[in-house]
Amino acid sequence: MKNEEKPEEKSFRSRLQRYRPLARYLGNRFGVYLFTLWASLSLAFILFRFMPGNPMAMSVTQLQSNAGLIVGADKAAEYYREKMGLNEPLHIQYLKFLKNMIFGPFDFGHSFVKYPTPVNEVIGRYLPWTLGLFTTSVILAWILGTAIGALLGWMRRSRFASWAIVLTTLINITPIYVLAVFLLLGLSYKLGWLPSGRPYDAQMMPSWKWPFIKSVLIHAILPVGTMVLVWSSGWILGMRSLMVSVLGEDYLAYARAKGLSPLTILKEYAFRNALLPQVAGLAIVLGMSLNGAYIIEIIFRIPGLGTLFANAAALRDFNTMMGLLVFSAFTVLTGSLIVDLAMPLFDPRIRRSDA
Amino acid sequence: MADLLTVTSLGQIFGTMTTVQAVDDVSFTMPKEPSIFNLVGESGSGKTTIARIILGLQKPTAGHVLYNNTDIGSKDKQWQTLFHREVQAVFQNPYSVYNPVYKVDRVLQTPIRKFKLSRSQQESREMIESSLRAVDLRPGDVLGKYPHQLSGGQRQRVMLARIHLIQPRLIIADEAVSMVDAAGRVTFLNVLLDFRERLNISTLYITHDLSTAQYLGGNIIVLYKGRIVEAGLTREVTKNPLHPYARLLIQSIPAPDPNKRWAEKLPLNMAEMSLVQSTNRARCLFAERCPNVMDACWQTRPELRKAPTDNTHEVACHLY
Amino acid sequence: MRNPKLLIGGLLFLGLLIFALAGPTIAKSRTKLKDPLQISAYTPYQAVSDEIPIGSDQLGRDAMAVFLYGMRLSLGVGFVAGIVGTLLGVLVGFVAGFVGGNTDTILRVLTDMFLVVPTLPLLMVLSISVDKWDLLTIGLLLGLFSWPFVARTVRAQVFSLSQRPFVDLARLNNENSLEIIVQELIPGLLPYIFLSVSGAAVGAMLAEAGLQILGIGSGNLATLGYLMAKAMGAGALGGGFAGQVLLPAGYLTLTFLCLNLINMGLDEQFNPRLQTTAHGE
Numbered sequence: 001m002k003n004e005e006k007p008e009e010k011s012f013r014s015r016l017q018r019y020r021p022l023a024r025y026l027g028n029r030f031g032v033y034l035f036t037l038w039a040s041l042s043l044a045f046i047l048f049r050f051m052p053g054n055p056m057a058m059s060v061t062q063l064q065s066n067a068g069l070i071v072g073a074d075k076a077a078e079y080y081r082e083k084m085g086l087n088e089p090l091h092i093q094y095l096k097f098l099k100n101m102i103f104g105p106f107d108f109g110h111s112f113v114k115y116p117t118p119v120n121e122v123i124g125r126y127l128p129w130t131l132g133l134f135t136t137s138v139i140l141a142w143i144l145g146t147a148i149g150a151l152l153g154w155m156r157r158s159r160f161a162s163w164a165i166v167l168t169t170l171i172n173i174t175p176i177y178v179l180a181v182f183l184l185l186g187l188s189y190k191l192g193w194l195p196s197g198r199p200y201d202a203q204m205m206p207s208w209k210w211p212f213i214k215s216v217l218i219h220a221i222l223p224v225g226t227m228v229l230v231w232s233s234g235w236i237l238g239m240r241s242l243m244v245s246v247l248g249e250d251y252l253a254y255a256r257a258k259g260l261s262p263l264t265i266l267k268e269y270a271f272r273n274a275l276l277p278q279v280a281g282l283a284i285v286l287g288m289s290l291n292g293a294y295i296i297e298i299i300f301r302i303p304g305l306g307t308l309f310a311n312a313a314a315l316r317d318f319n320t321m322m323g324l325l326v327f328s329a330f331t332v333l334t335g336s337l338i339v340d341l342a343m344p345l346f347d348p349r350i351r352r353s354d355a
Numbered sequence: 356m357a358d359l360l361t362v363t364s365l366g367q368i369f370g371t372m373t374t375v376q377a378v379d380d381v382s383f384t385m386p387k388e389p390s391i392f393n394l395v396g397e398s399g400s401g402k403t404t405i406a407r408i409i410l411g412l413q414k415p416t417a418g419h420v421l422y423n424n425t426d427i428g429s430k431d432k433q434w435q436t437l438f439h440r441e442v443q444a445v446f447q448n449p450y451s452v453y454n455p456v457y458k459v460d461r462v463l464q465t466p467i468r469k470f471k472l473s474r475s476q477q478e479s480r481e482m483i484e485s486s487l488r489a490v491d492l493r494p495g496d497v498l499g500k501y502p503h504q505l506s507g508g509q510r511q512r513v514m515l516a517r518i519h520l521i522q523p524r525l526i527i528a529d530e531a532v533s534m535v536d537a538a539g540r541v542t543f544l545n546v547l548l549d550f551r552e553r554l555n556i557s558t559l560y561i562t563h564d565l566s567t568a569q570y571l572g573g574n575i576i577v578l579y580k581g582r583i584v585e586a587g588l589t590r591e592v593t594k595n596p597l598h599p600y601a602r603l604l605i606q607s608i609p610a611p612d613p614n615k616r617w618a619e620k621l622p623l624n625m626a627e628m629s630l631v632q633s634t635n636r637a638r639c640l641f642a643e644r645c646p647n648v649m650d651a652c653w654q655t656r657p658e659l660r661k662a663p664t665d666n667t668h669e670v671a672c673h674l675y
Numbered sequence: 676m677r678n679p680k681l682l683i684g685g686l687l688f689l690g691l692l693i694f695a696l697a698g699p700t701i702a703k704s705r706t707k708l709k710d711p712l713q714i715s716a717y718t719p720y721q722a723v724s725d726e727i728p729i730g731s732d733q734l735g736r737d738a739m740a741v742f743l744y745g746m747r748l749s750l751g752v753g754f755v756a757g758i759v760g761t762l763l764g765v766l767v768g769f770v771a772g773f774v775g776g777n778t779d780t781i782l783r784v785l786t787d788m789f790l791v792v793p794t795l796p797l798l799m800v801l802s803i804s805v806d807k808w809d810l811l812t813i814g815l816l817l818g819l820f821s822w823p824f825v826a827r828t829v830r831a832q833v834f835s836l837s838q839r840p841f842v843d844l845a846r847l848n849n850e851n852s853l854e855i856i857v858q859e860l861i862p863g864l865l866p867y868i869f870l871s872v873s874g875a876a877v878g879a880m881l882a883e884a885g886l887q888i889l890g891i892g893s894g895n896l897a898t899l900g901y902l903m904a905k906a907m908g909a910g911a912l913g914g915g916f917a918g919q920v921l922l923p924a925g926y927l928t929l930t931f932l933c934l935n936l937i938n939m940g941l942d943e944q945f946n947p948r949l950q951t952t953a954h955g956e
Contacts, residue, residue, distance in 0.1 A: 036788045047800055173935045175881050177888055177903075178924040181912065185921075189913050284790055291795035295885050299907065310889045313799050321800055328796045336791055412843055439849040452840040456862040462844070469848050 022344055033337045040329040045097050048322055049090070101326070108323035111312075119323040123305065129199065130304035133220060134293040137227035138286065144228065145235020146278050150271050152236065153243025165240065172233035176292040180226045180299045187222065194222050199302045223300040231289060238281060242274035249273075272346075279346050283336035290332055357424045359525060359557060360385040360409070366417030367404050367581075376636065377404045378415070379581040385525070385559065389551045391573030393589055394561045395604070401581040402561045403447075406529040409559070410444055411435075422525075440470050443523040447530035449510035453502035459513055460498050463487075466521050486519040490546055508539030515546050518556075526550070526558045532567060544570055566608050569593055577601045580640040583659055587668035597662055597670040599645045639673065647674060678944050684936025691930055695746035702743040711740035712897075720909060720916060729918030733905050734894070738919045741902050746926060748810060749880055749898040753930075755814025756821055756879030757872040763818070764825025764871060771826070772833030773856065783830070789823040798882060799891055808893040817879035824878070825871040832867050836860050866945040873934040880927065899923035 088096075100107040108119035152161045171179070188196035200206075200215040246252065247270055255265050294306025301307070305324055312320040367378040378401040385392055396402050407413040409420055411427050420427045422438055429435065446452045453462065463483045466472065473479040484494040490512045497505060497513055505513070511531065518526055528547065532540040544567060550556040560571055568575055568589060575589040577598065585598040596602045639645070639652040651673045662668035663675055702711040706726075717731035729738045771782040798820060805812055836842070837860065845855050884900030886892055890908070892901050906919035 032784065032787075035784070036791065039788060040792055043797075047797075169935075170932070173931050174928050175884065175924075175931065177884065178928050181903075181907070181920050181924055185912050185917055189917075287791050287793040290793040291882075291885065294795055295888050298888050298890070306889065309796060309799060310891075313803050314890055316803070321796075325796045325800055328793045332791060332793050407843075410843075410847060412846060436849050439847055444843075444847055446840045446843065448840055452844055454839075454841040454859055454863070465845075465848050465850075469850065 025344065026341065029337065029340045033333060037330065037333055040333070041098065041101055041326060042094075044322055044325050044329075045094055047325075048318060049093070106323065106326065106330075108326070109319045111317055111320045119319050122308065122320060123323055123327055126303055126305050126308040129302050130293065130297065130306065133224055133227075133297075133302065133304065134290065136220075137224050137231065137293070138282075138289055140224070141228045141231035142235055142278070142282055145232035146239050146275070148232070149236040149239025150243055150266070150274065153240040153247065153274070154266055154270070156240070156244050156247070165237070168233045168236045171229060172237060174230070176226065176230045177295050177299060179230055180223070180296055183222060183226055183229075184299070195219050196222055196300060199300075223296050223302060227289075227293065227296055230292070231285075234285070235278065235281075239274060239278055242277055243270055246270050246273045276343075276347050279339065279343060283339040286335045286339075287332045290328060357387065358384045358421075359387050359423065360559075361421040361424075362405075362409070362418070363421070364418035365405065365408060365415050365420065367401070367408065367413070368416045377401045377581055378408070379636070380418070381405060381578070381581070381583055382418075383576055383583070383586065385557060389555045389557050391547070391551060391558045391560060391571050393568035393571060393573060393575040394559060394578065395563070395565055395568050395575060396578030397563055399580070400578040402563075402578055403529055404581075405578075406444070406527050406559070406561050410442065410527055411438070436470070440521060441524040442527065443518055443521055443525070444527040444529065445511070445514050445518065445531040447533055449507050449514065449534060450502070452514065453510065455502060457501075458498075459500050459502055459505065459510075462513065462517055463520060466517060470521065472520065482520055483516075486516040487513070489519045490515045491542060492516060508535050508542075511535050511539065511543060512546075515543065518550070519554075522554055523556060526556055527561070528558055529561045530563070531560075533562070533564065540567065547571065565593070565604055569608075577604065582640065583669075583671065584641065585668075585670045585672075586659070587662070587665070591665055591668055595664060595668075597664070597668070597675060598641075598672045599647050599674075600641050601670075639671075649673060678940040680936045681940030681944060684933045684940055688930070688933035688937065691746075691926070691933060692750065695750050698743035698746050702737075702740040706737065706740065708737075712736055712744060720911075720914070723915065723918070729922060730911075730916045732902065732919065733909060738902065738906070738916075739922075741897055742899065742919075742922050742926075745897055745899045745902055745923065748896055749883070749900065749923075749927065750930070751810050752814045752817065752883050752896075752898060753876035753880040755811060756818035757874075757876030759815055759818025760821030760875035760879070761825050761868060761871045764822035764875070765829050765868060767822060767826040768829025768831075769833055769856075772830040773837055773852075773860075775834075779830075782826070786823045786826045786830070789820070790827070794820045795882065795885060795889075798886060799889060802886060802891050808895050810896060813883060813896060814879065817882055818875065820882070821875035821878045825875055828867055828871060829864065832864055833860060836863055866941045870938050870941055873938055877931050877934050880930070884927065899927055 104120075106120050110116050111119050111122045114122055152164055155161045184196055187194045195201075195218060198219065200212060200219050204212050204215055206212060252265065252269055255269050260269075293304075294309060296302075297304040297306035298310055305328070308320065309324045311317075312324065361384045363382050365378050365381040366376070369375045369377055381401070383392070394402050394405065404413070408415045409427070414428070422442060425434060425438075427438060429438075453459070460483070463486070464479065467479045467482065473482055483498070487494045487497065492509065492512050497509060502510060511534075514531075526547070532543050535543060547558050547560065548571065551558065558571075560568065562568055572589050575585075575587065575592050576583055577585040577592070577600065579600050585592060585596065585601045592601065593605055596605045637656055638654060639648075639657050642648050642652040645652065655673075657671045657673050659669050659671040660675065662670045699711075708716055713736065715735040716737060717727060717735045719731060719733050719735045721727065721731040721735070723730045727737045727739060729742070732738045732741055767782055767786065771779045771786075798816065801816060802808070802813070805816065842855060842859055845859050850858070880900075883892075883898060884903065887898065887900035887904035888907065890904070892898075892904065894901070900923070903920050903923045906916055909916075911917060911919050
C-alpha cells in the first residue's frame with residue numbers, strides 16, 4: 001500500500017499532527033489571556049477617566065485643596081498632572097498608560113497617602129500576606145474538597161455520606177463573612193482557643209525567626225480555616241455529584257465486571273474522570289475567591305491587599321486603587337492561565353487527537 | 356415534464372479552520388410521479404446534511420435545490436408556506452422531536468393552524484382522529500398525553516399521523532426507523548408504501564440500513580463520504596452492485612438463515628486511513644478500503660457514469 | 676409543588692419577606708420614640724437593655740430598629756440587582772445561544788472575561804464614584820456584575836434547546852424565529868430564568884454586604900450589611916454587641932438558604948424531564 005512506503009516520514013508527520021490540537025489549545029488560551037488582560041487594563045483606564053466627576057481630575061483638585069494636611073500632597077498633585085498628562089488628548093493618555101503598564105512594569109505613579117512611595121512598592125509590602133493566605137487557602141480547599149468529595153461520592157449510599165452532604169450544603173450556602181464571624185465569636189472570643197484581630201503577636205517584630213513564624217501560623221488558623229471551610233464545601237459538592245454520575249457510566253460497570261479491585265476502579269476510573277471538571281473549575285473560581293479573601297482580611301485585620309484597598313478607598317487614593325484593580329485582575333488571570341495550561345496534563349483529549 | 360425535486364451539484368463544507376466536506380457535488384432528480392428514493396450510506400456519508408438542505412433547514416455552500424422548478428431558497432413568503440406544506444419530514448429521533456413542555460396534541464394542531472387546514476374546531480378534531488387511525492393509533496391512547504408517556508413507536512407513528520394530516524407531496528424520512536423496534540419498523544415502512552399508493556406522496560427515505568431500503572424498493576442512491584458512488588433501481592443495484600463499496604454494503608446485509616454466515620471477513624481496513632490522506636479529495640475516496648484499488652484511484656476522481664450493464668444504473672468507479 | 680425543598684424554601688422565604696415588609700411597623704410599635712431611627716436617642720454603643728435588646732449603633736440609634744428597617748433594604752437591593760442581572764444575562768445568553776457563530780464567540784469571551792476577573796475591586800472603584808448611594812443605584816450597579824452567570828446558564832440552555840429536533844419541526848411548520856423563541860424555547864427556560872433571578876439576587880446581597888465590610892457604603896442605605904460592618908468595625912464581637920452582627924448575619928443566611936432550597940427544588944423538578952428528552956440521543 002502507498003502509505004507503507006515511507007513509514008518513518010509518515011510516523012514523524014503523524015506524530016507532529018497529533019500535537020496540533022495541543023498547540024492550538026495552548027495558543028488559544030494564551031491569546032485569550034492576553035486579550036483579557038488588555039481588556040482589564042483598558043477598563044481600568046476608562047473607569048478612572050470617565051467615572052462621574054472624573055476622579056483623576058477630581059483627585060488633583062482634592063489634593064491641592066488638601067495641601068498641608070497630607071504631607072507632600074501639593075507635590076503629588078503637580079507630579080501627577082505632569083505624569084498622567086491630564087491635558088493631553090485621550091488617545092495619547094491611553095498609550096502612555098499602556099506603556100507604563102507594560103514597560104514600567106505596572107507603574108501607577110506614587111501613592112497619594114504614602115507619598116512619595118510608588119504604588120507598586122506599597123502593593124509589594126501588602127502582597128505577601130494576601131498571596132500567602134489566599135494561595136494556601138485556595139490550594140488546601142481544592143485538595144481537601146476534591147478528596148472528601150470523591151470519598152463521599154464513592155460511599156454515596158451510606159447514611160453518613162448523606163448527612164455529610166447536608167452539612168456541606170449548609171456551609172456552602174453560608175456567606176463567607178458570616179462563617180468568619182461565627183468562628184471568630186466561638187473559637188476566639190467565647191472559648192479563647194485561637195487568637196484573632198491581628199496577623200501576629202503585637203509584641204513581635206517581623207523576622208524570619210521561628211517564634212515569629214509560629215505566631216503568624218497560629219494567627220492564620222482562623223482566616224485560613226474559614227476560607228478553606230467555605231471553599232472546600234463547593235469542591236466537595238461538585239466532586240461528589242461528578243463521582244456519582246461517573247460511577248453510573250457503562251465503563252465502570254465494565255470495570256467492575258472485569259473484576260478490578262474497588263481501589264483501582266476508584267483511582268483509575270472514577271477519580272480520574274471526575275477530576276477534569278474540578279481542575280477546569282479552579283480557573284473560574286479564582287476571581288470570586290479573591291473577593292472573599294479581601295473581605296476575610298478586613299474581618300481578621302490582616303494587612304493584605306484587601307485591607308490596602310479598603311484604606312485606599314476610604315482616603316480616595318486613586319493611584320493605589322487603580323494599581324490594586326489592575327493587580328487583582330492580573331493575579332487572577334495569571335492564576336487561571338496556569339490552571340488552564342496545566343489542563344492537558346489531566347485531559348488526554350486536549351493533548352492529542354485520536355485521528 | 357418538470358421534476359418534483361431537482362438537486363444540482365450540492366456541496367456542504369463545515370468548519371472554518373479545519374474543514375469537513377460533508378456533501379460533495381451531489382445531483383439527483385425525483386420525478387413528478389409518486390416514487391420512493393432511498394438514500395443509503397454509512398454514518399458520516401452526508402445523508403442527514405442532504406436531508407436538512409432539502410428541507411431548507413440549512414444553506415448549502417454550493418449547488419442548489421429546486422422544488423417544482425423553483426429554488427427552495429426563494430424569499431416569496433407564499434411560496435415558502437406552500438413549500439413547507441408540500442415537503443415534510445419524519446426525523447430520526449422520536450424523543451427529542453417533541454417539545455417536552457407540551458402535550459402530544461400540539462404537533463398535530465400546529466400544522467392545522469399554520470397551514471389553515473380546517474375551518475372549525477370540530478373539523479380539526481375529526482381530522483386529527485382520522486389521521487391517528489390511519490397510522491393504527493387509537494386517538495384515546497395518545498391525545499392529552501405528554502410525549503414522555505408514549506412509547507418510541509407510538510411517538511414515531513404520531514409523526515406519521517402528522518404527515519397524513521398535512522398530506523404533503525414529498526416526505527423526507529431521515530433514519531426514521533433506526534430508533535424504533537422491529538414491529539414498529541415494518542408498520543412504518545408499510546405506511547410509507549401505502550401513502551404512495553393511496554395519497555400519491557413521494558418519499559426520500561434516508562437510511563444506513565440496506566434491508567429496509569430493499570423492502571421499500573423504488574430507486575436507490577448510494578453515498579460514500581459525501582459523494583454518490585452508485586445509483587439506480589433498488590432491485591437492480593441490490594442484485595448486481597457494481598461499486599466495490601456498494602458490494603460491501605450488500606454483502607453486509609445479514610441473511611435470515613442461521614446456516615449462512617457472513618462468508619468472508621469484510622475487507623475493511625480502517626487503520627490505513629490517516630489525516631494526511633483524507634485532506635486530498637482529488638481521488639477515489641474509497642481507495643484505502645477498496646479491494647480492487649488501482650493507481651488511477653489515487654490520482655483522479657471517478658465521475659458518475661452510466662453502467663455498462665443497464666442504462667438505468669450509474670456508478671462512479673474506475674473499474675468501469 | 677410536590678417537591679418538599681420547593682415547598683419549605685418557598686414558605687420560609689414568604690415568612691422572611693413578610694417579616695422584612697412588616698419591619699418598620701414592628702419597629703414603630705415597640706418604641707416610644709416618634710422616629711424609631713432617631714439619631715442620638717442613646718449614646719453610641721450603649722449597653723444592651725430591655726429597651727435596646729442589641730444595643731445602639733455608632734450614631735446612637737436603636738440597633739434593633741436599624742435591623743428592622745434594614746431587612747427591607749437588603750432584600751430590595753437583591754431584588755433590583757436580580758432583575759437587572761437577569762434581564763441582561765438572558766438577553767446576552769439568548770443572543771449568543773440562538774444566533775450562534777461569531778456573535779456567540781464574542782459574547783462568550785466577554786462573559787468569560789467578566790466571570791474570571793475579580794469583581795469586588797471593580798465594584799469598590801465604581802461605588803465610591805457613585806454620588807447618590809441609594810437602593811436603585813446600588814441594585815443597578817450590582818446587577819451589572821451578576822449577568823455573566825445568568826448569561827452562561829441561559830446560553831447553554833438555549834444552545835442545547837435550539838439544537839433539538841423540535842425546533843426543526845417548528846421550522847417545518849413554517850413558524851418564524853419569534854414564534855420559535857416564544858413558543859418553543861422560553862417555556863423550557865422559565866425555571867432557569869427564575870433560578871437566575873434568585874441566583875443573581877443572592878450574589879448581589881452577598882456583594883453588597885461585602886462592600887459594606889470593606890468600608891464602602893453609606894448611612895443613606897442602612898442595609899443589614901451596613902449594620903453588621905459598622906458593628907464589626909467597632910469591635911462589637913468582643914464588646915457585648917454580638918447581636919448587632921449575628922442578627923443581620925442570621926437573617927441574610929436564612930434568606931440565602933431559602934433561595935437555594937427553592938433553586939434546588941426547581942432544578943430537581945424540571946431537570947429530569949429535560950433529561951428524558953435528551954436520553955434518546
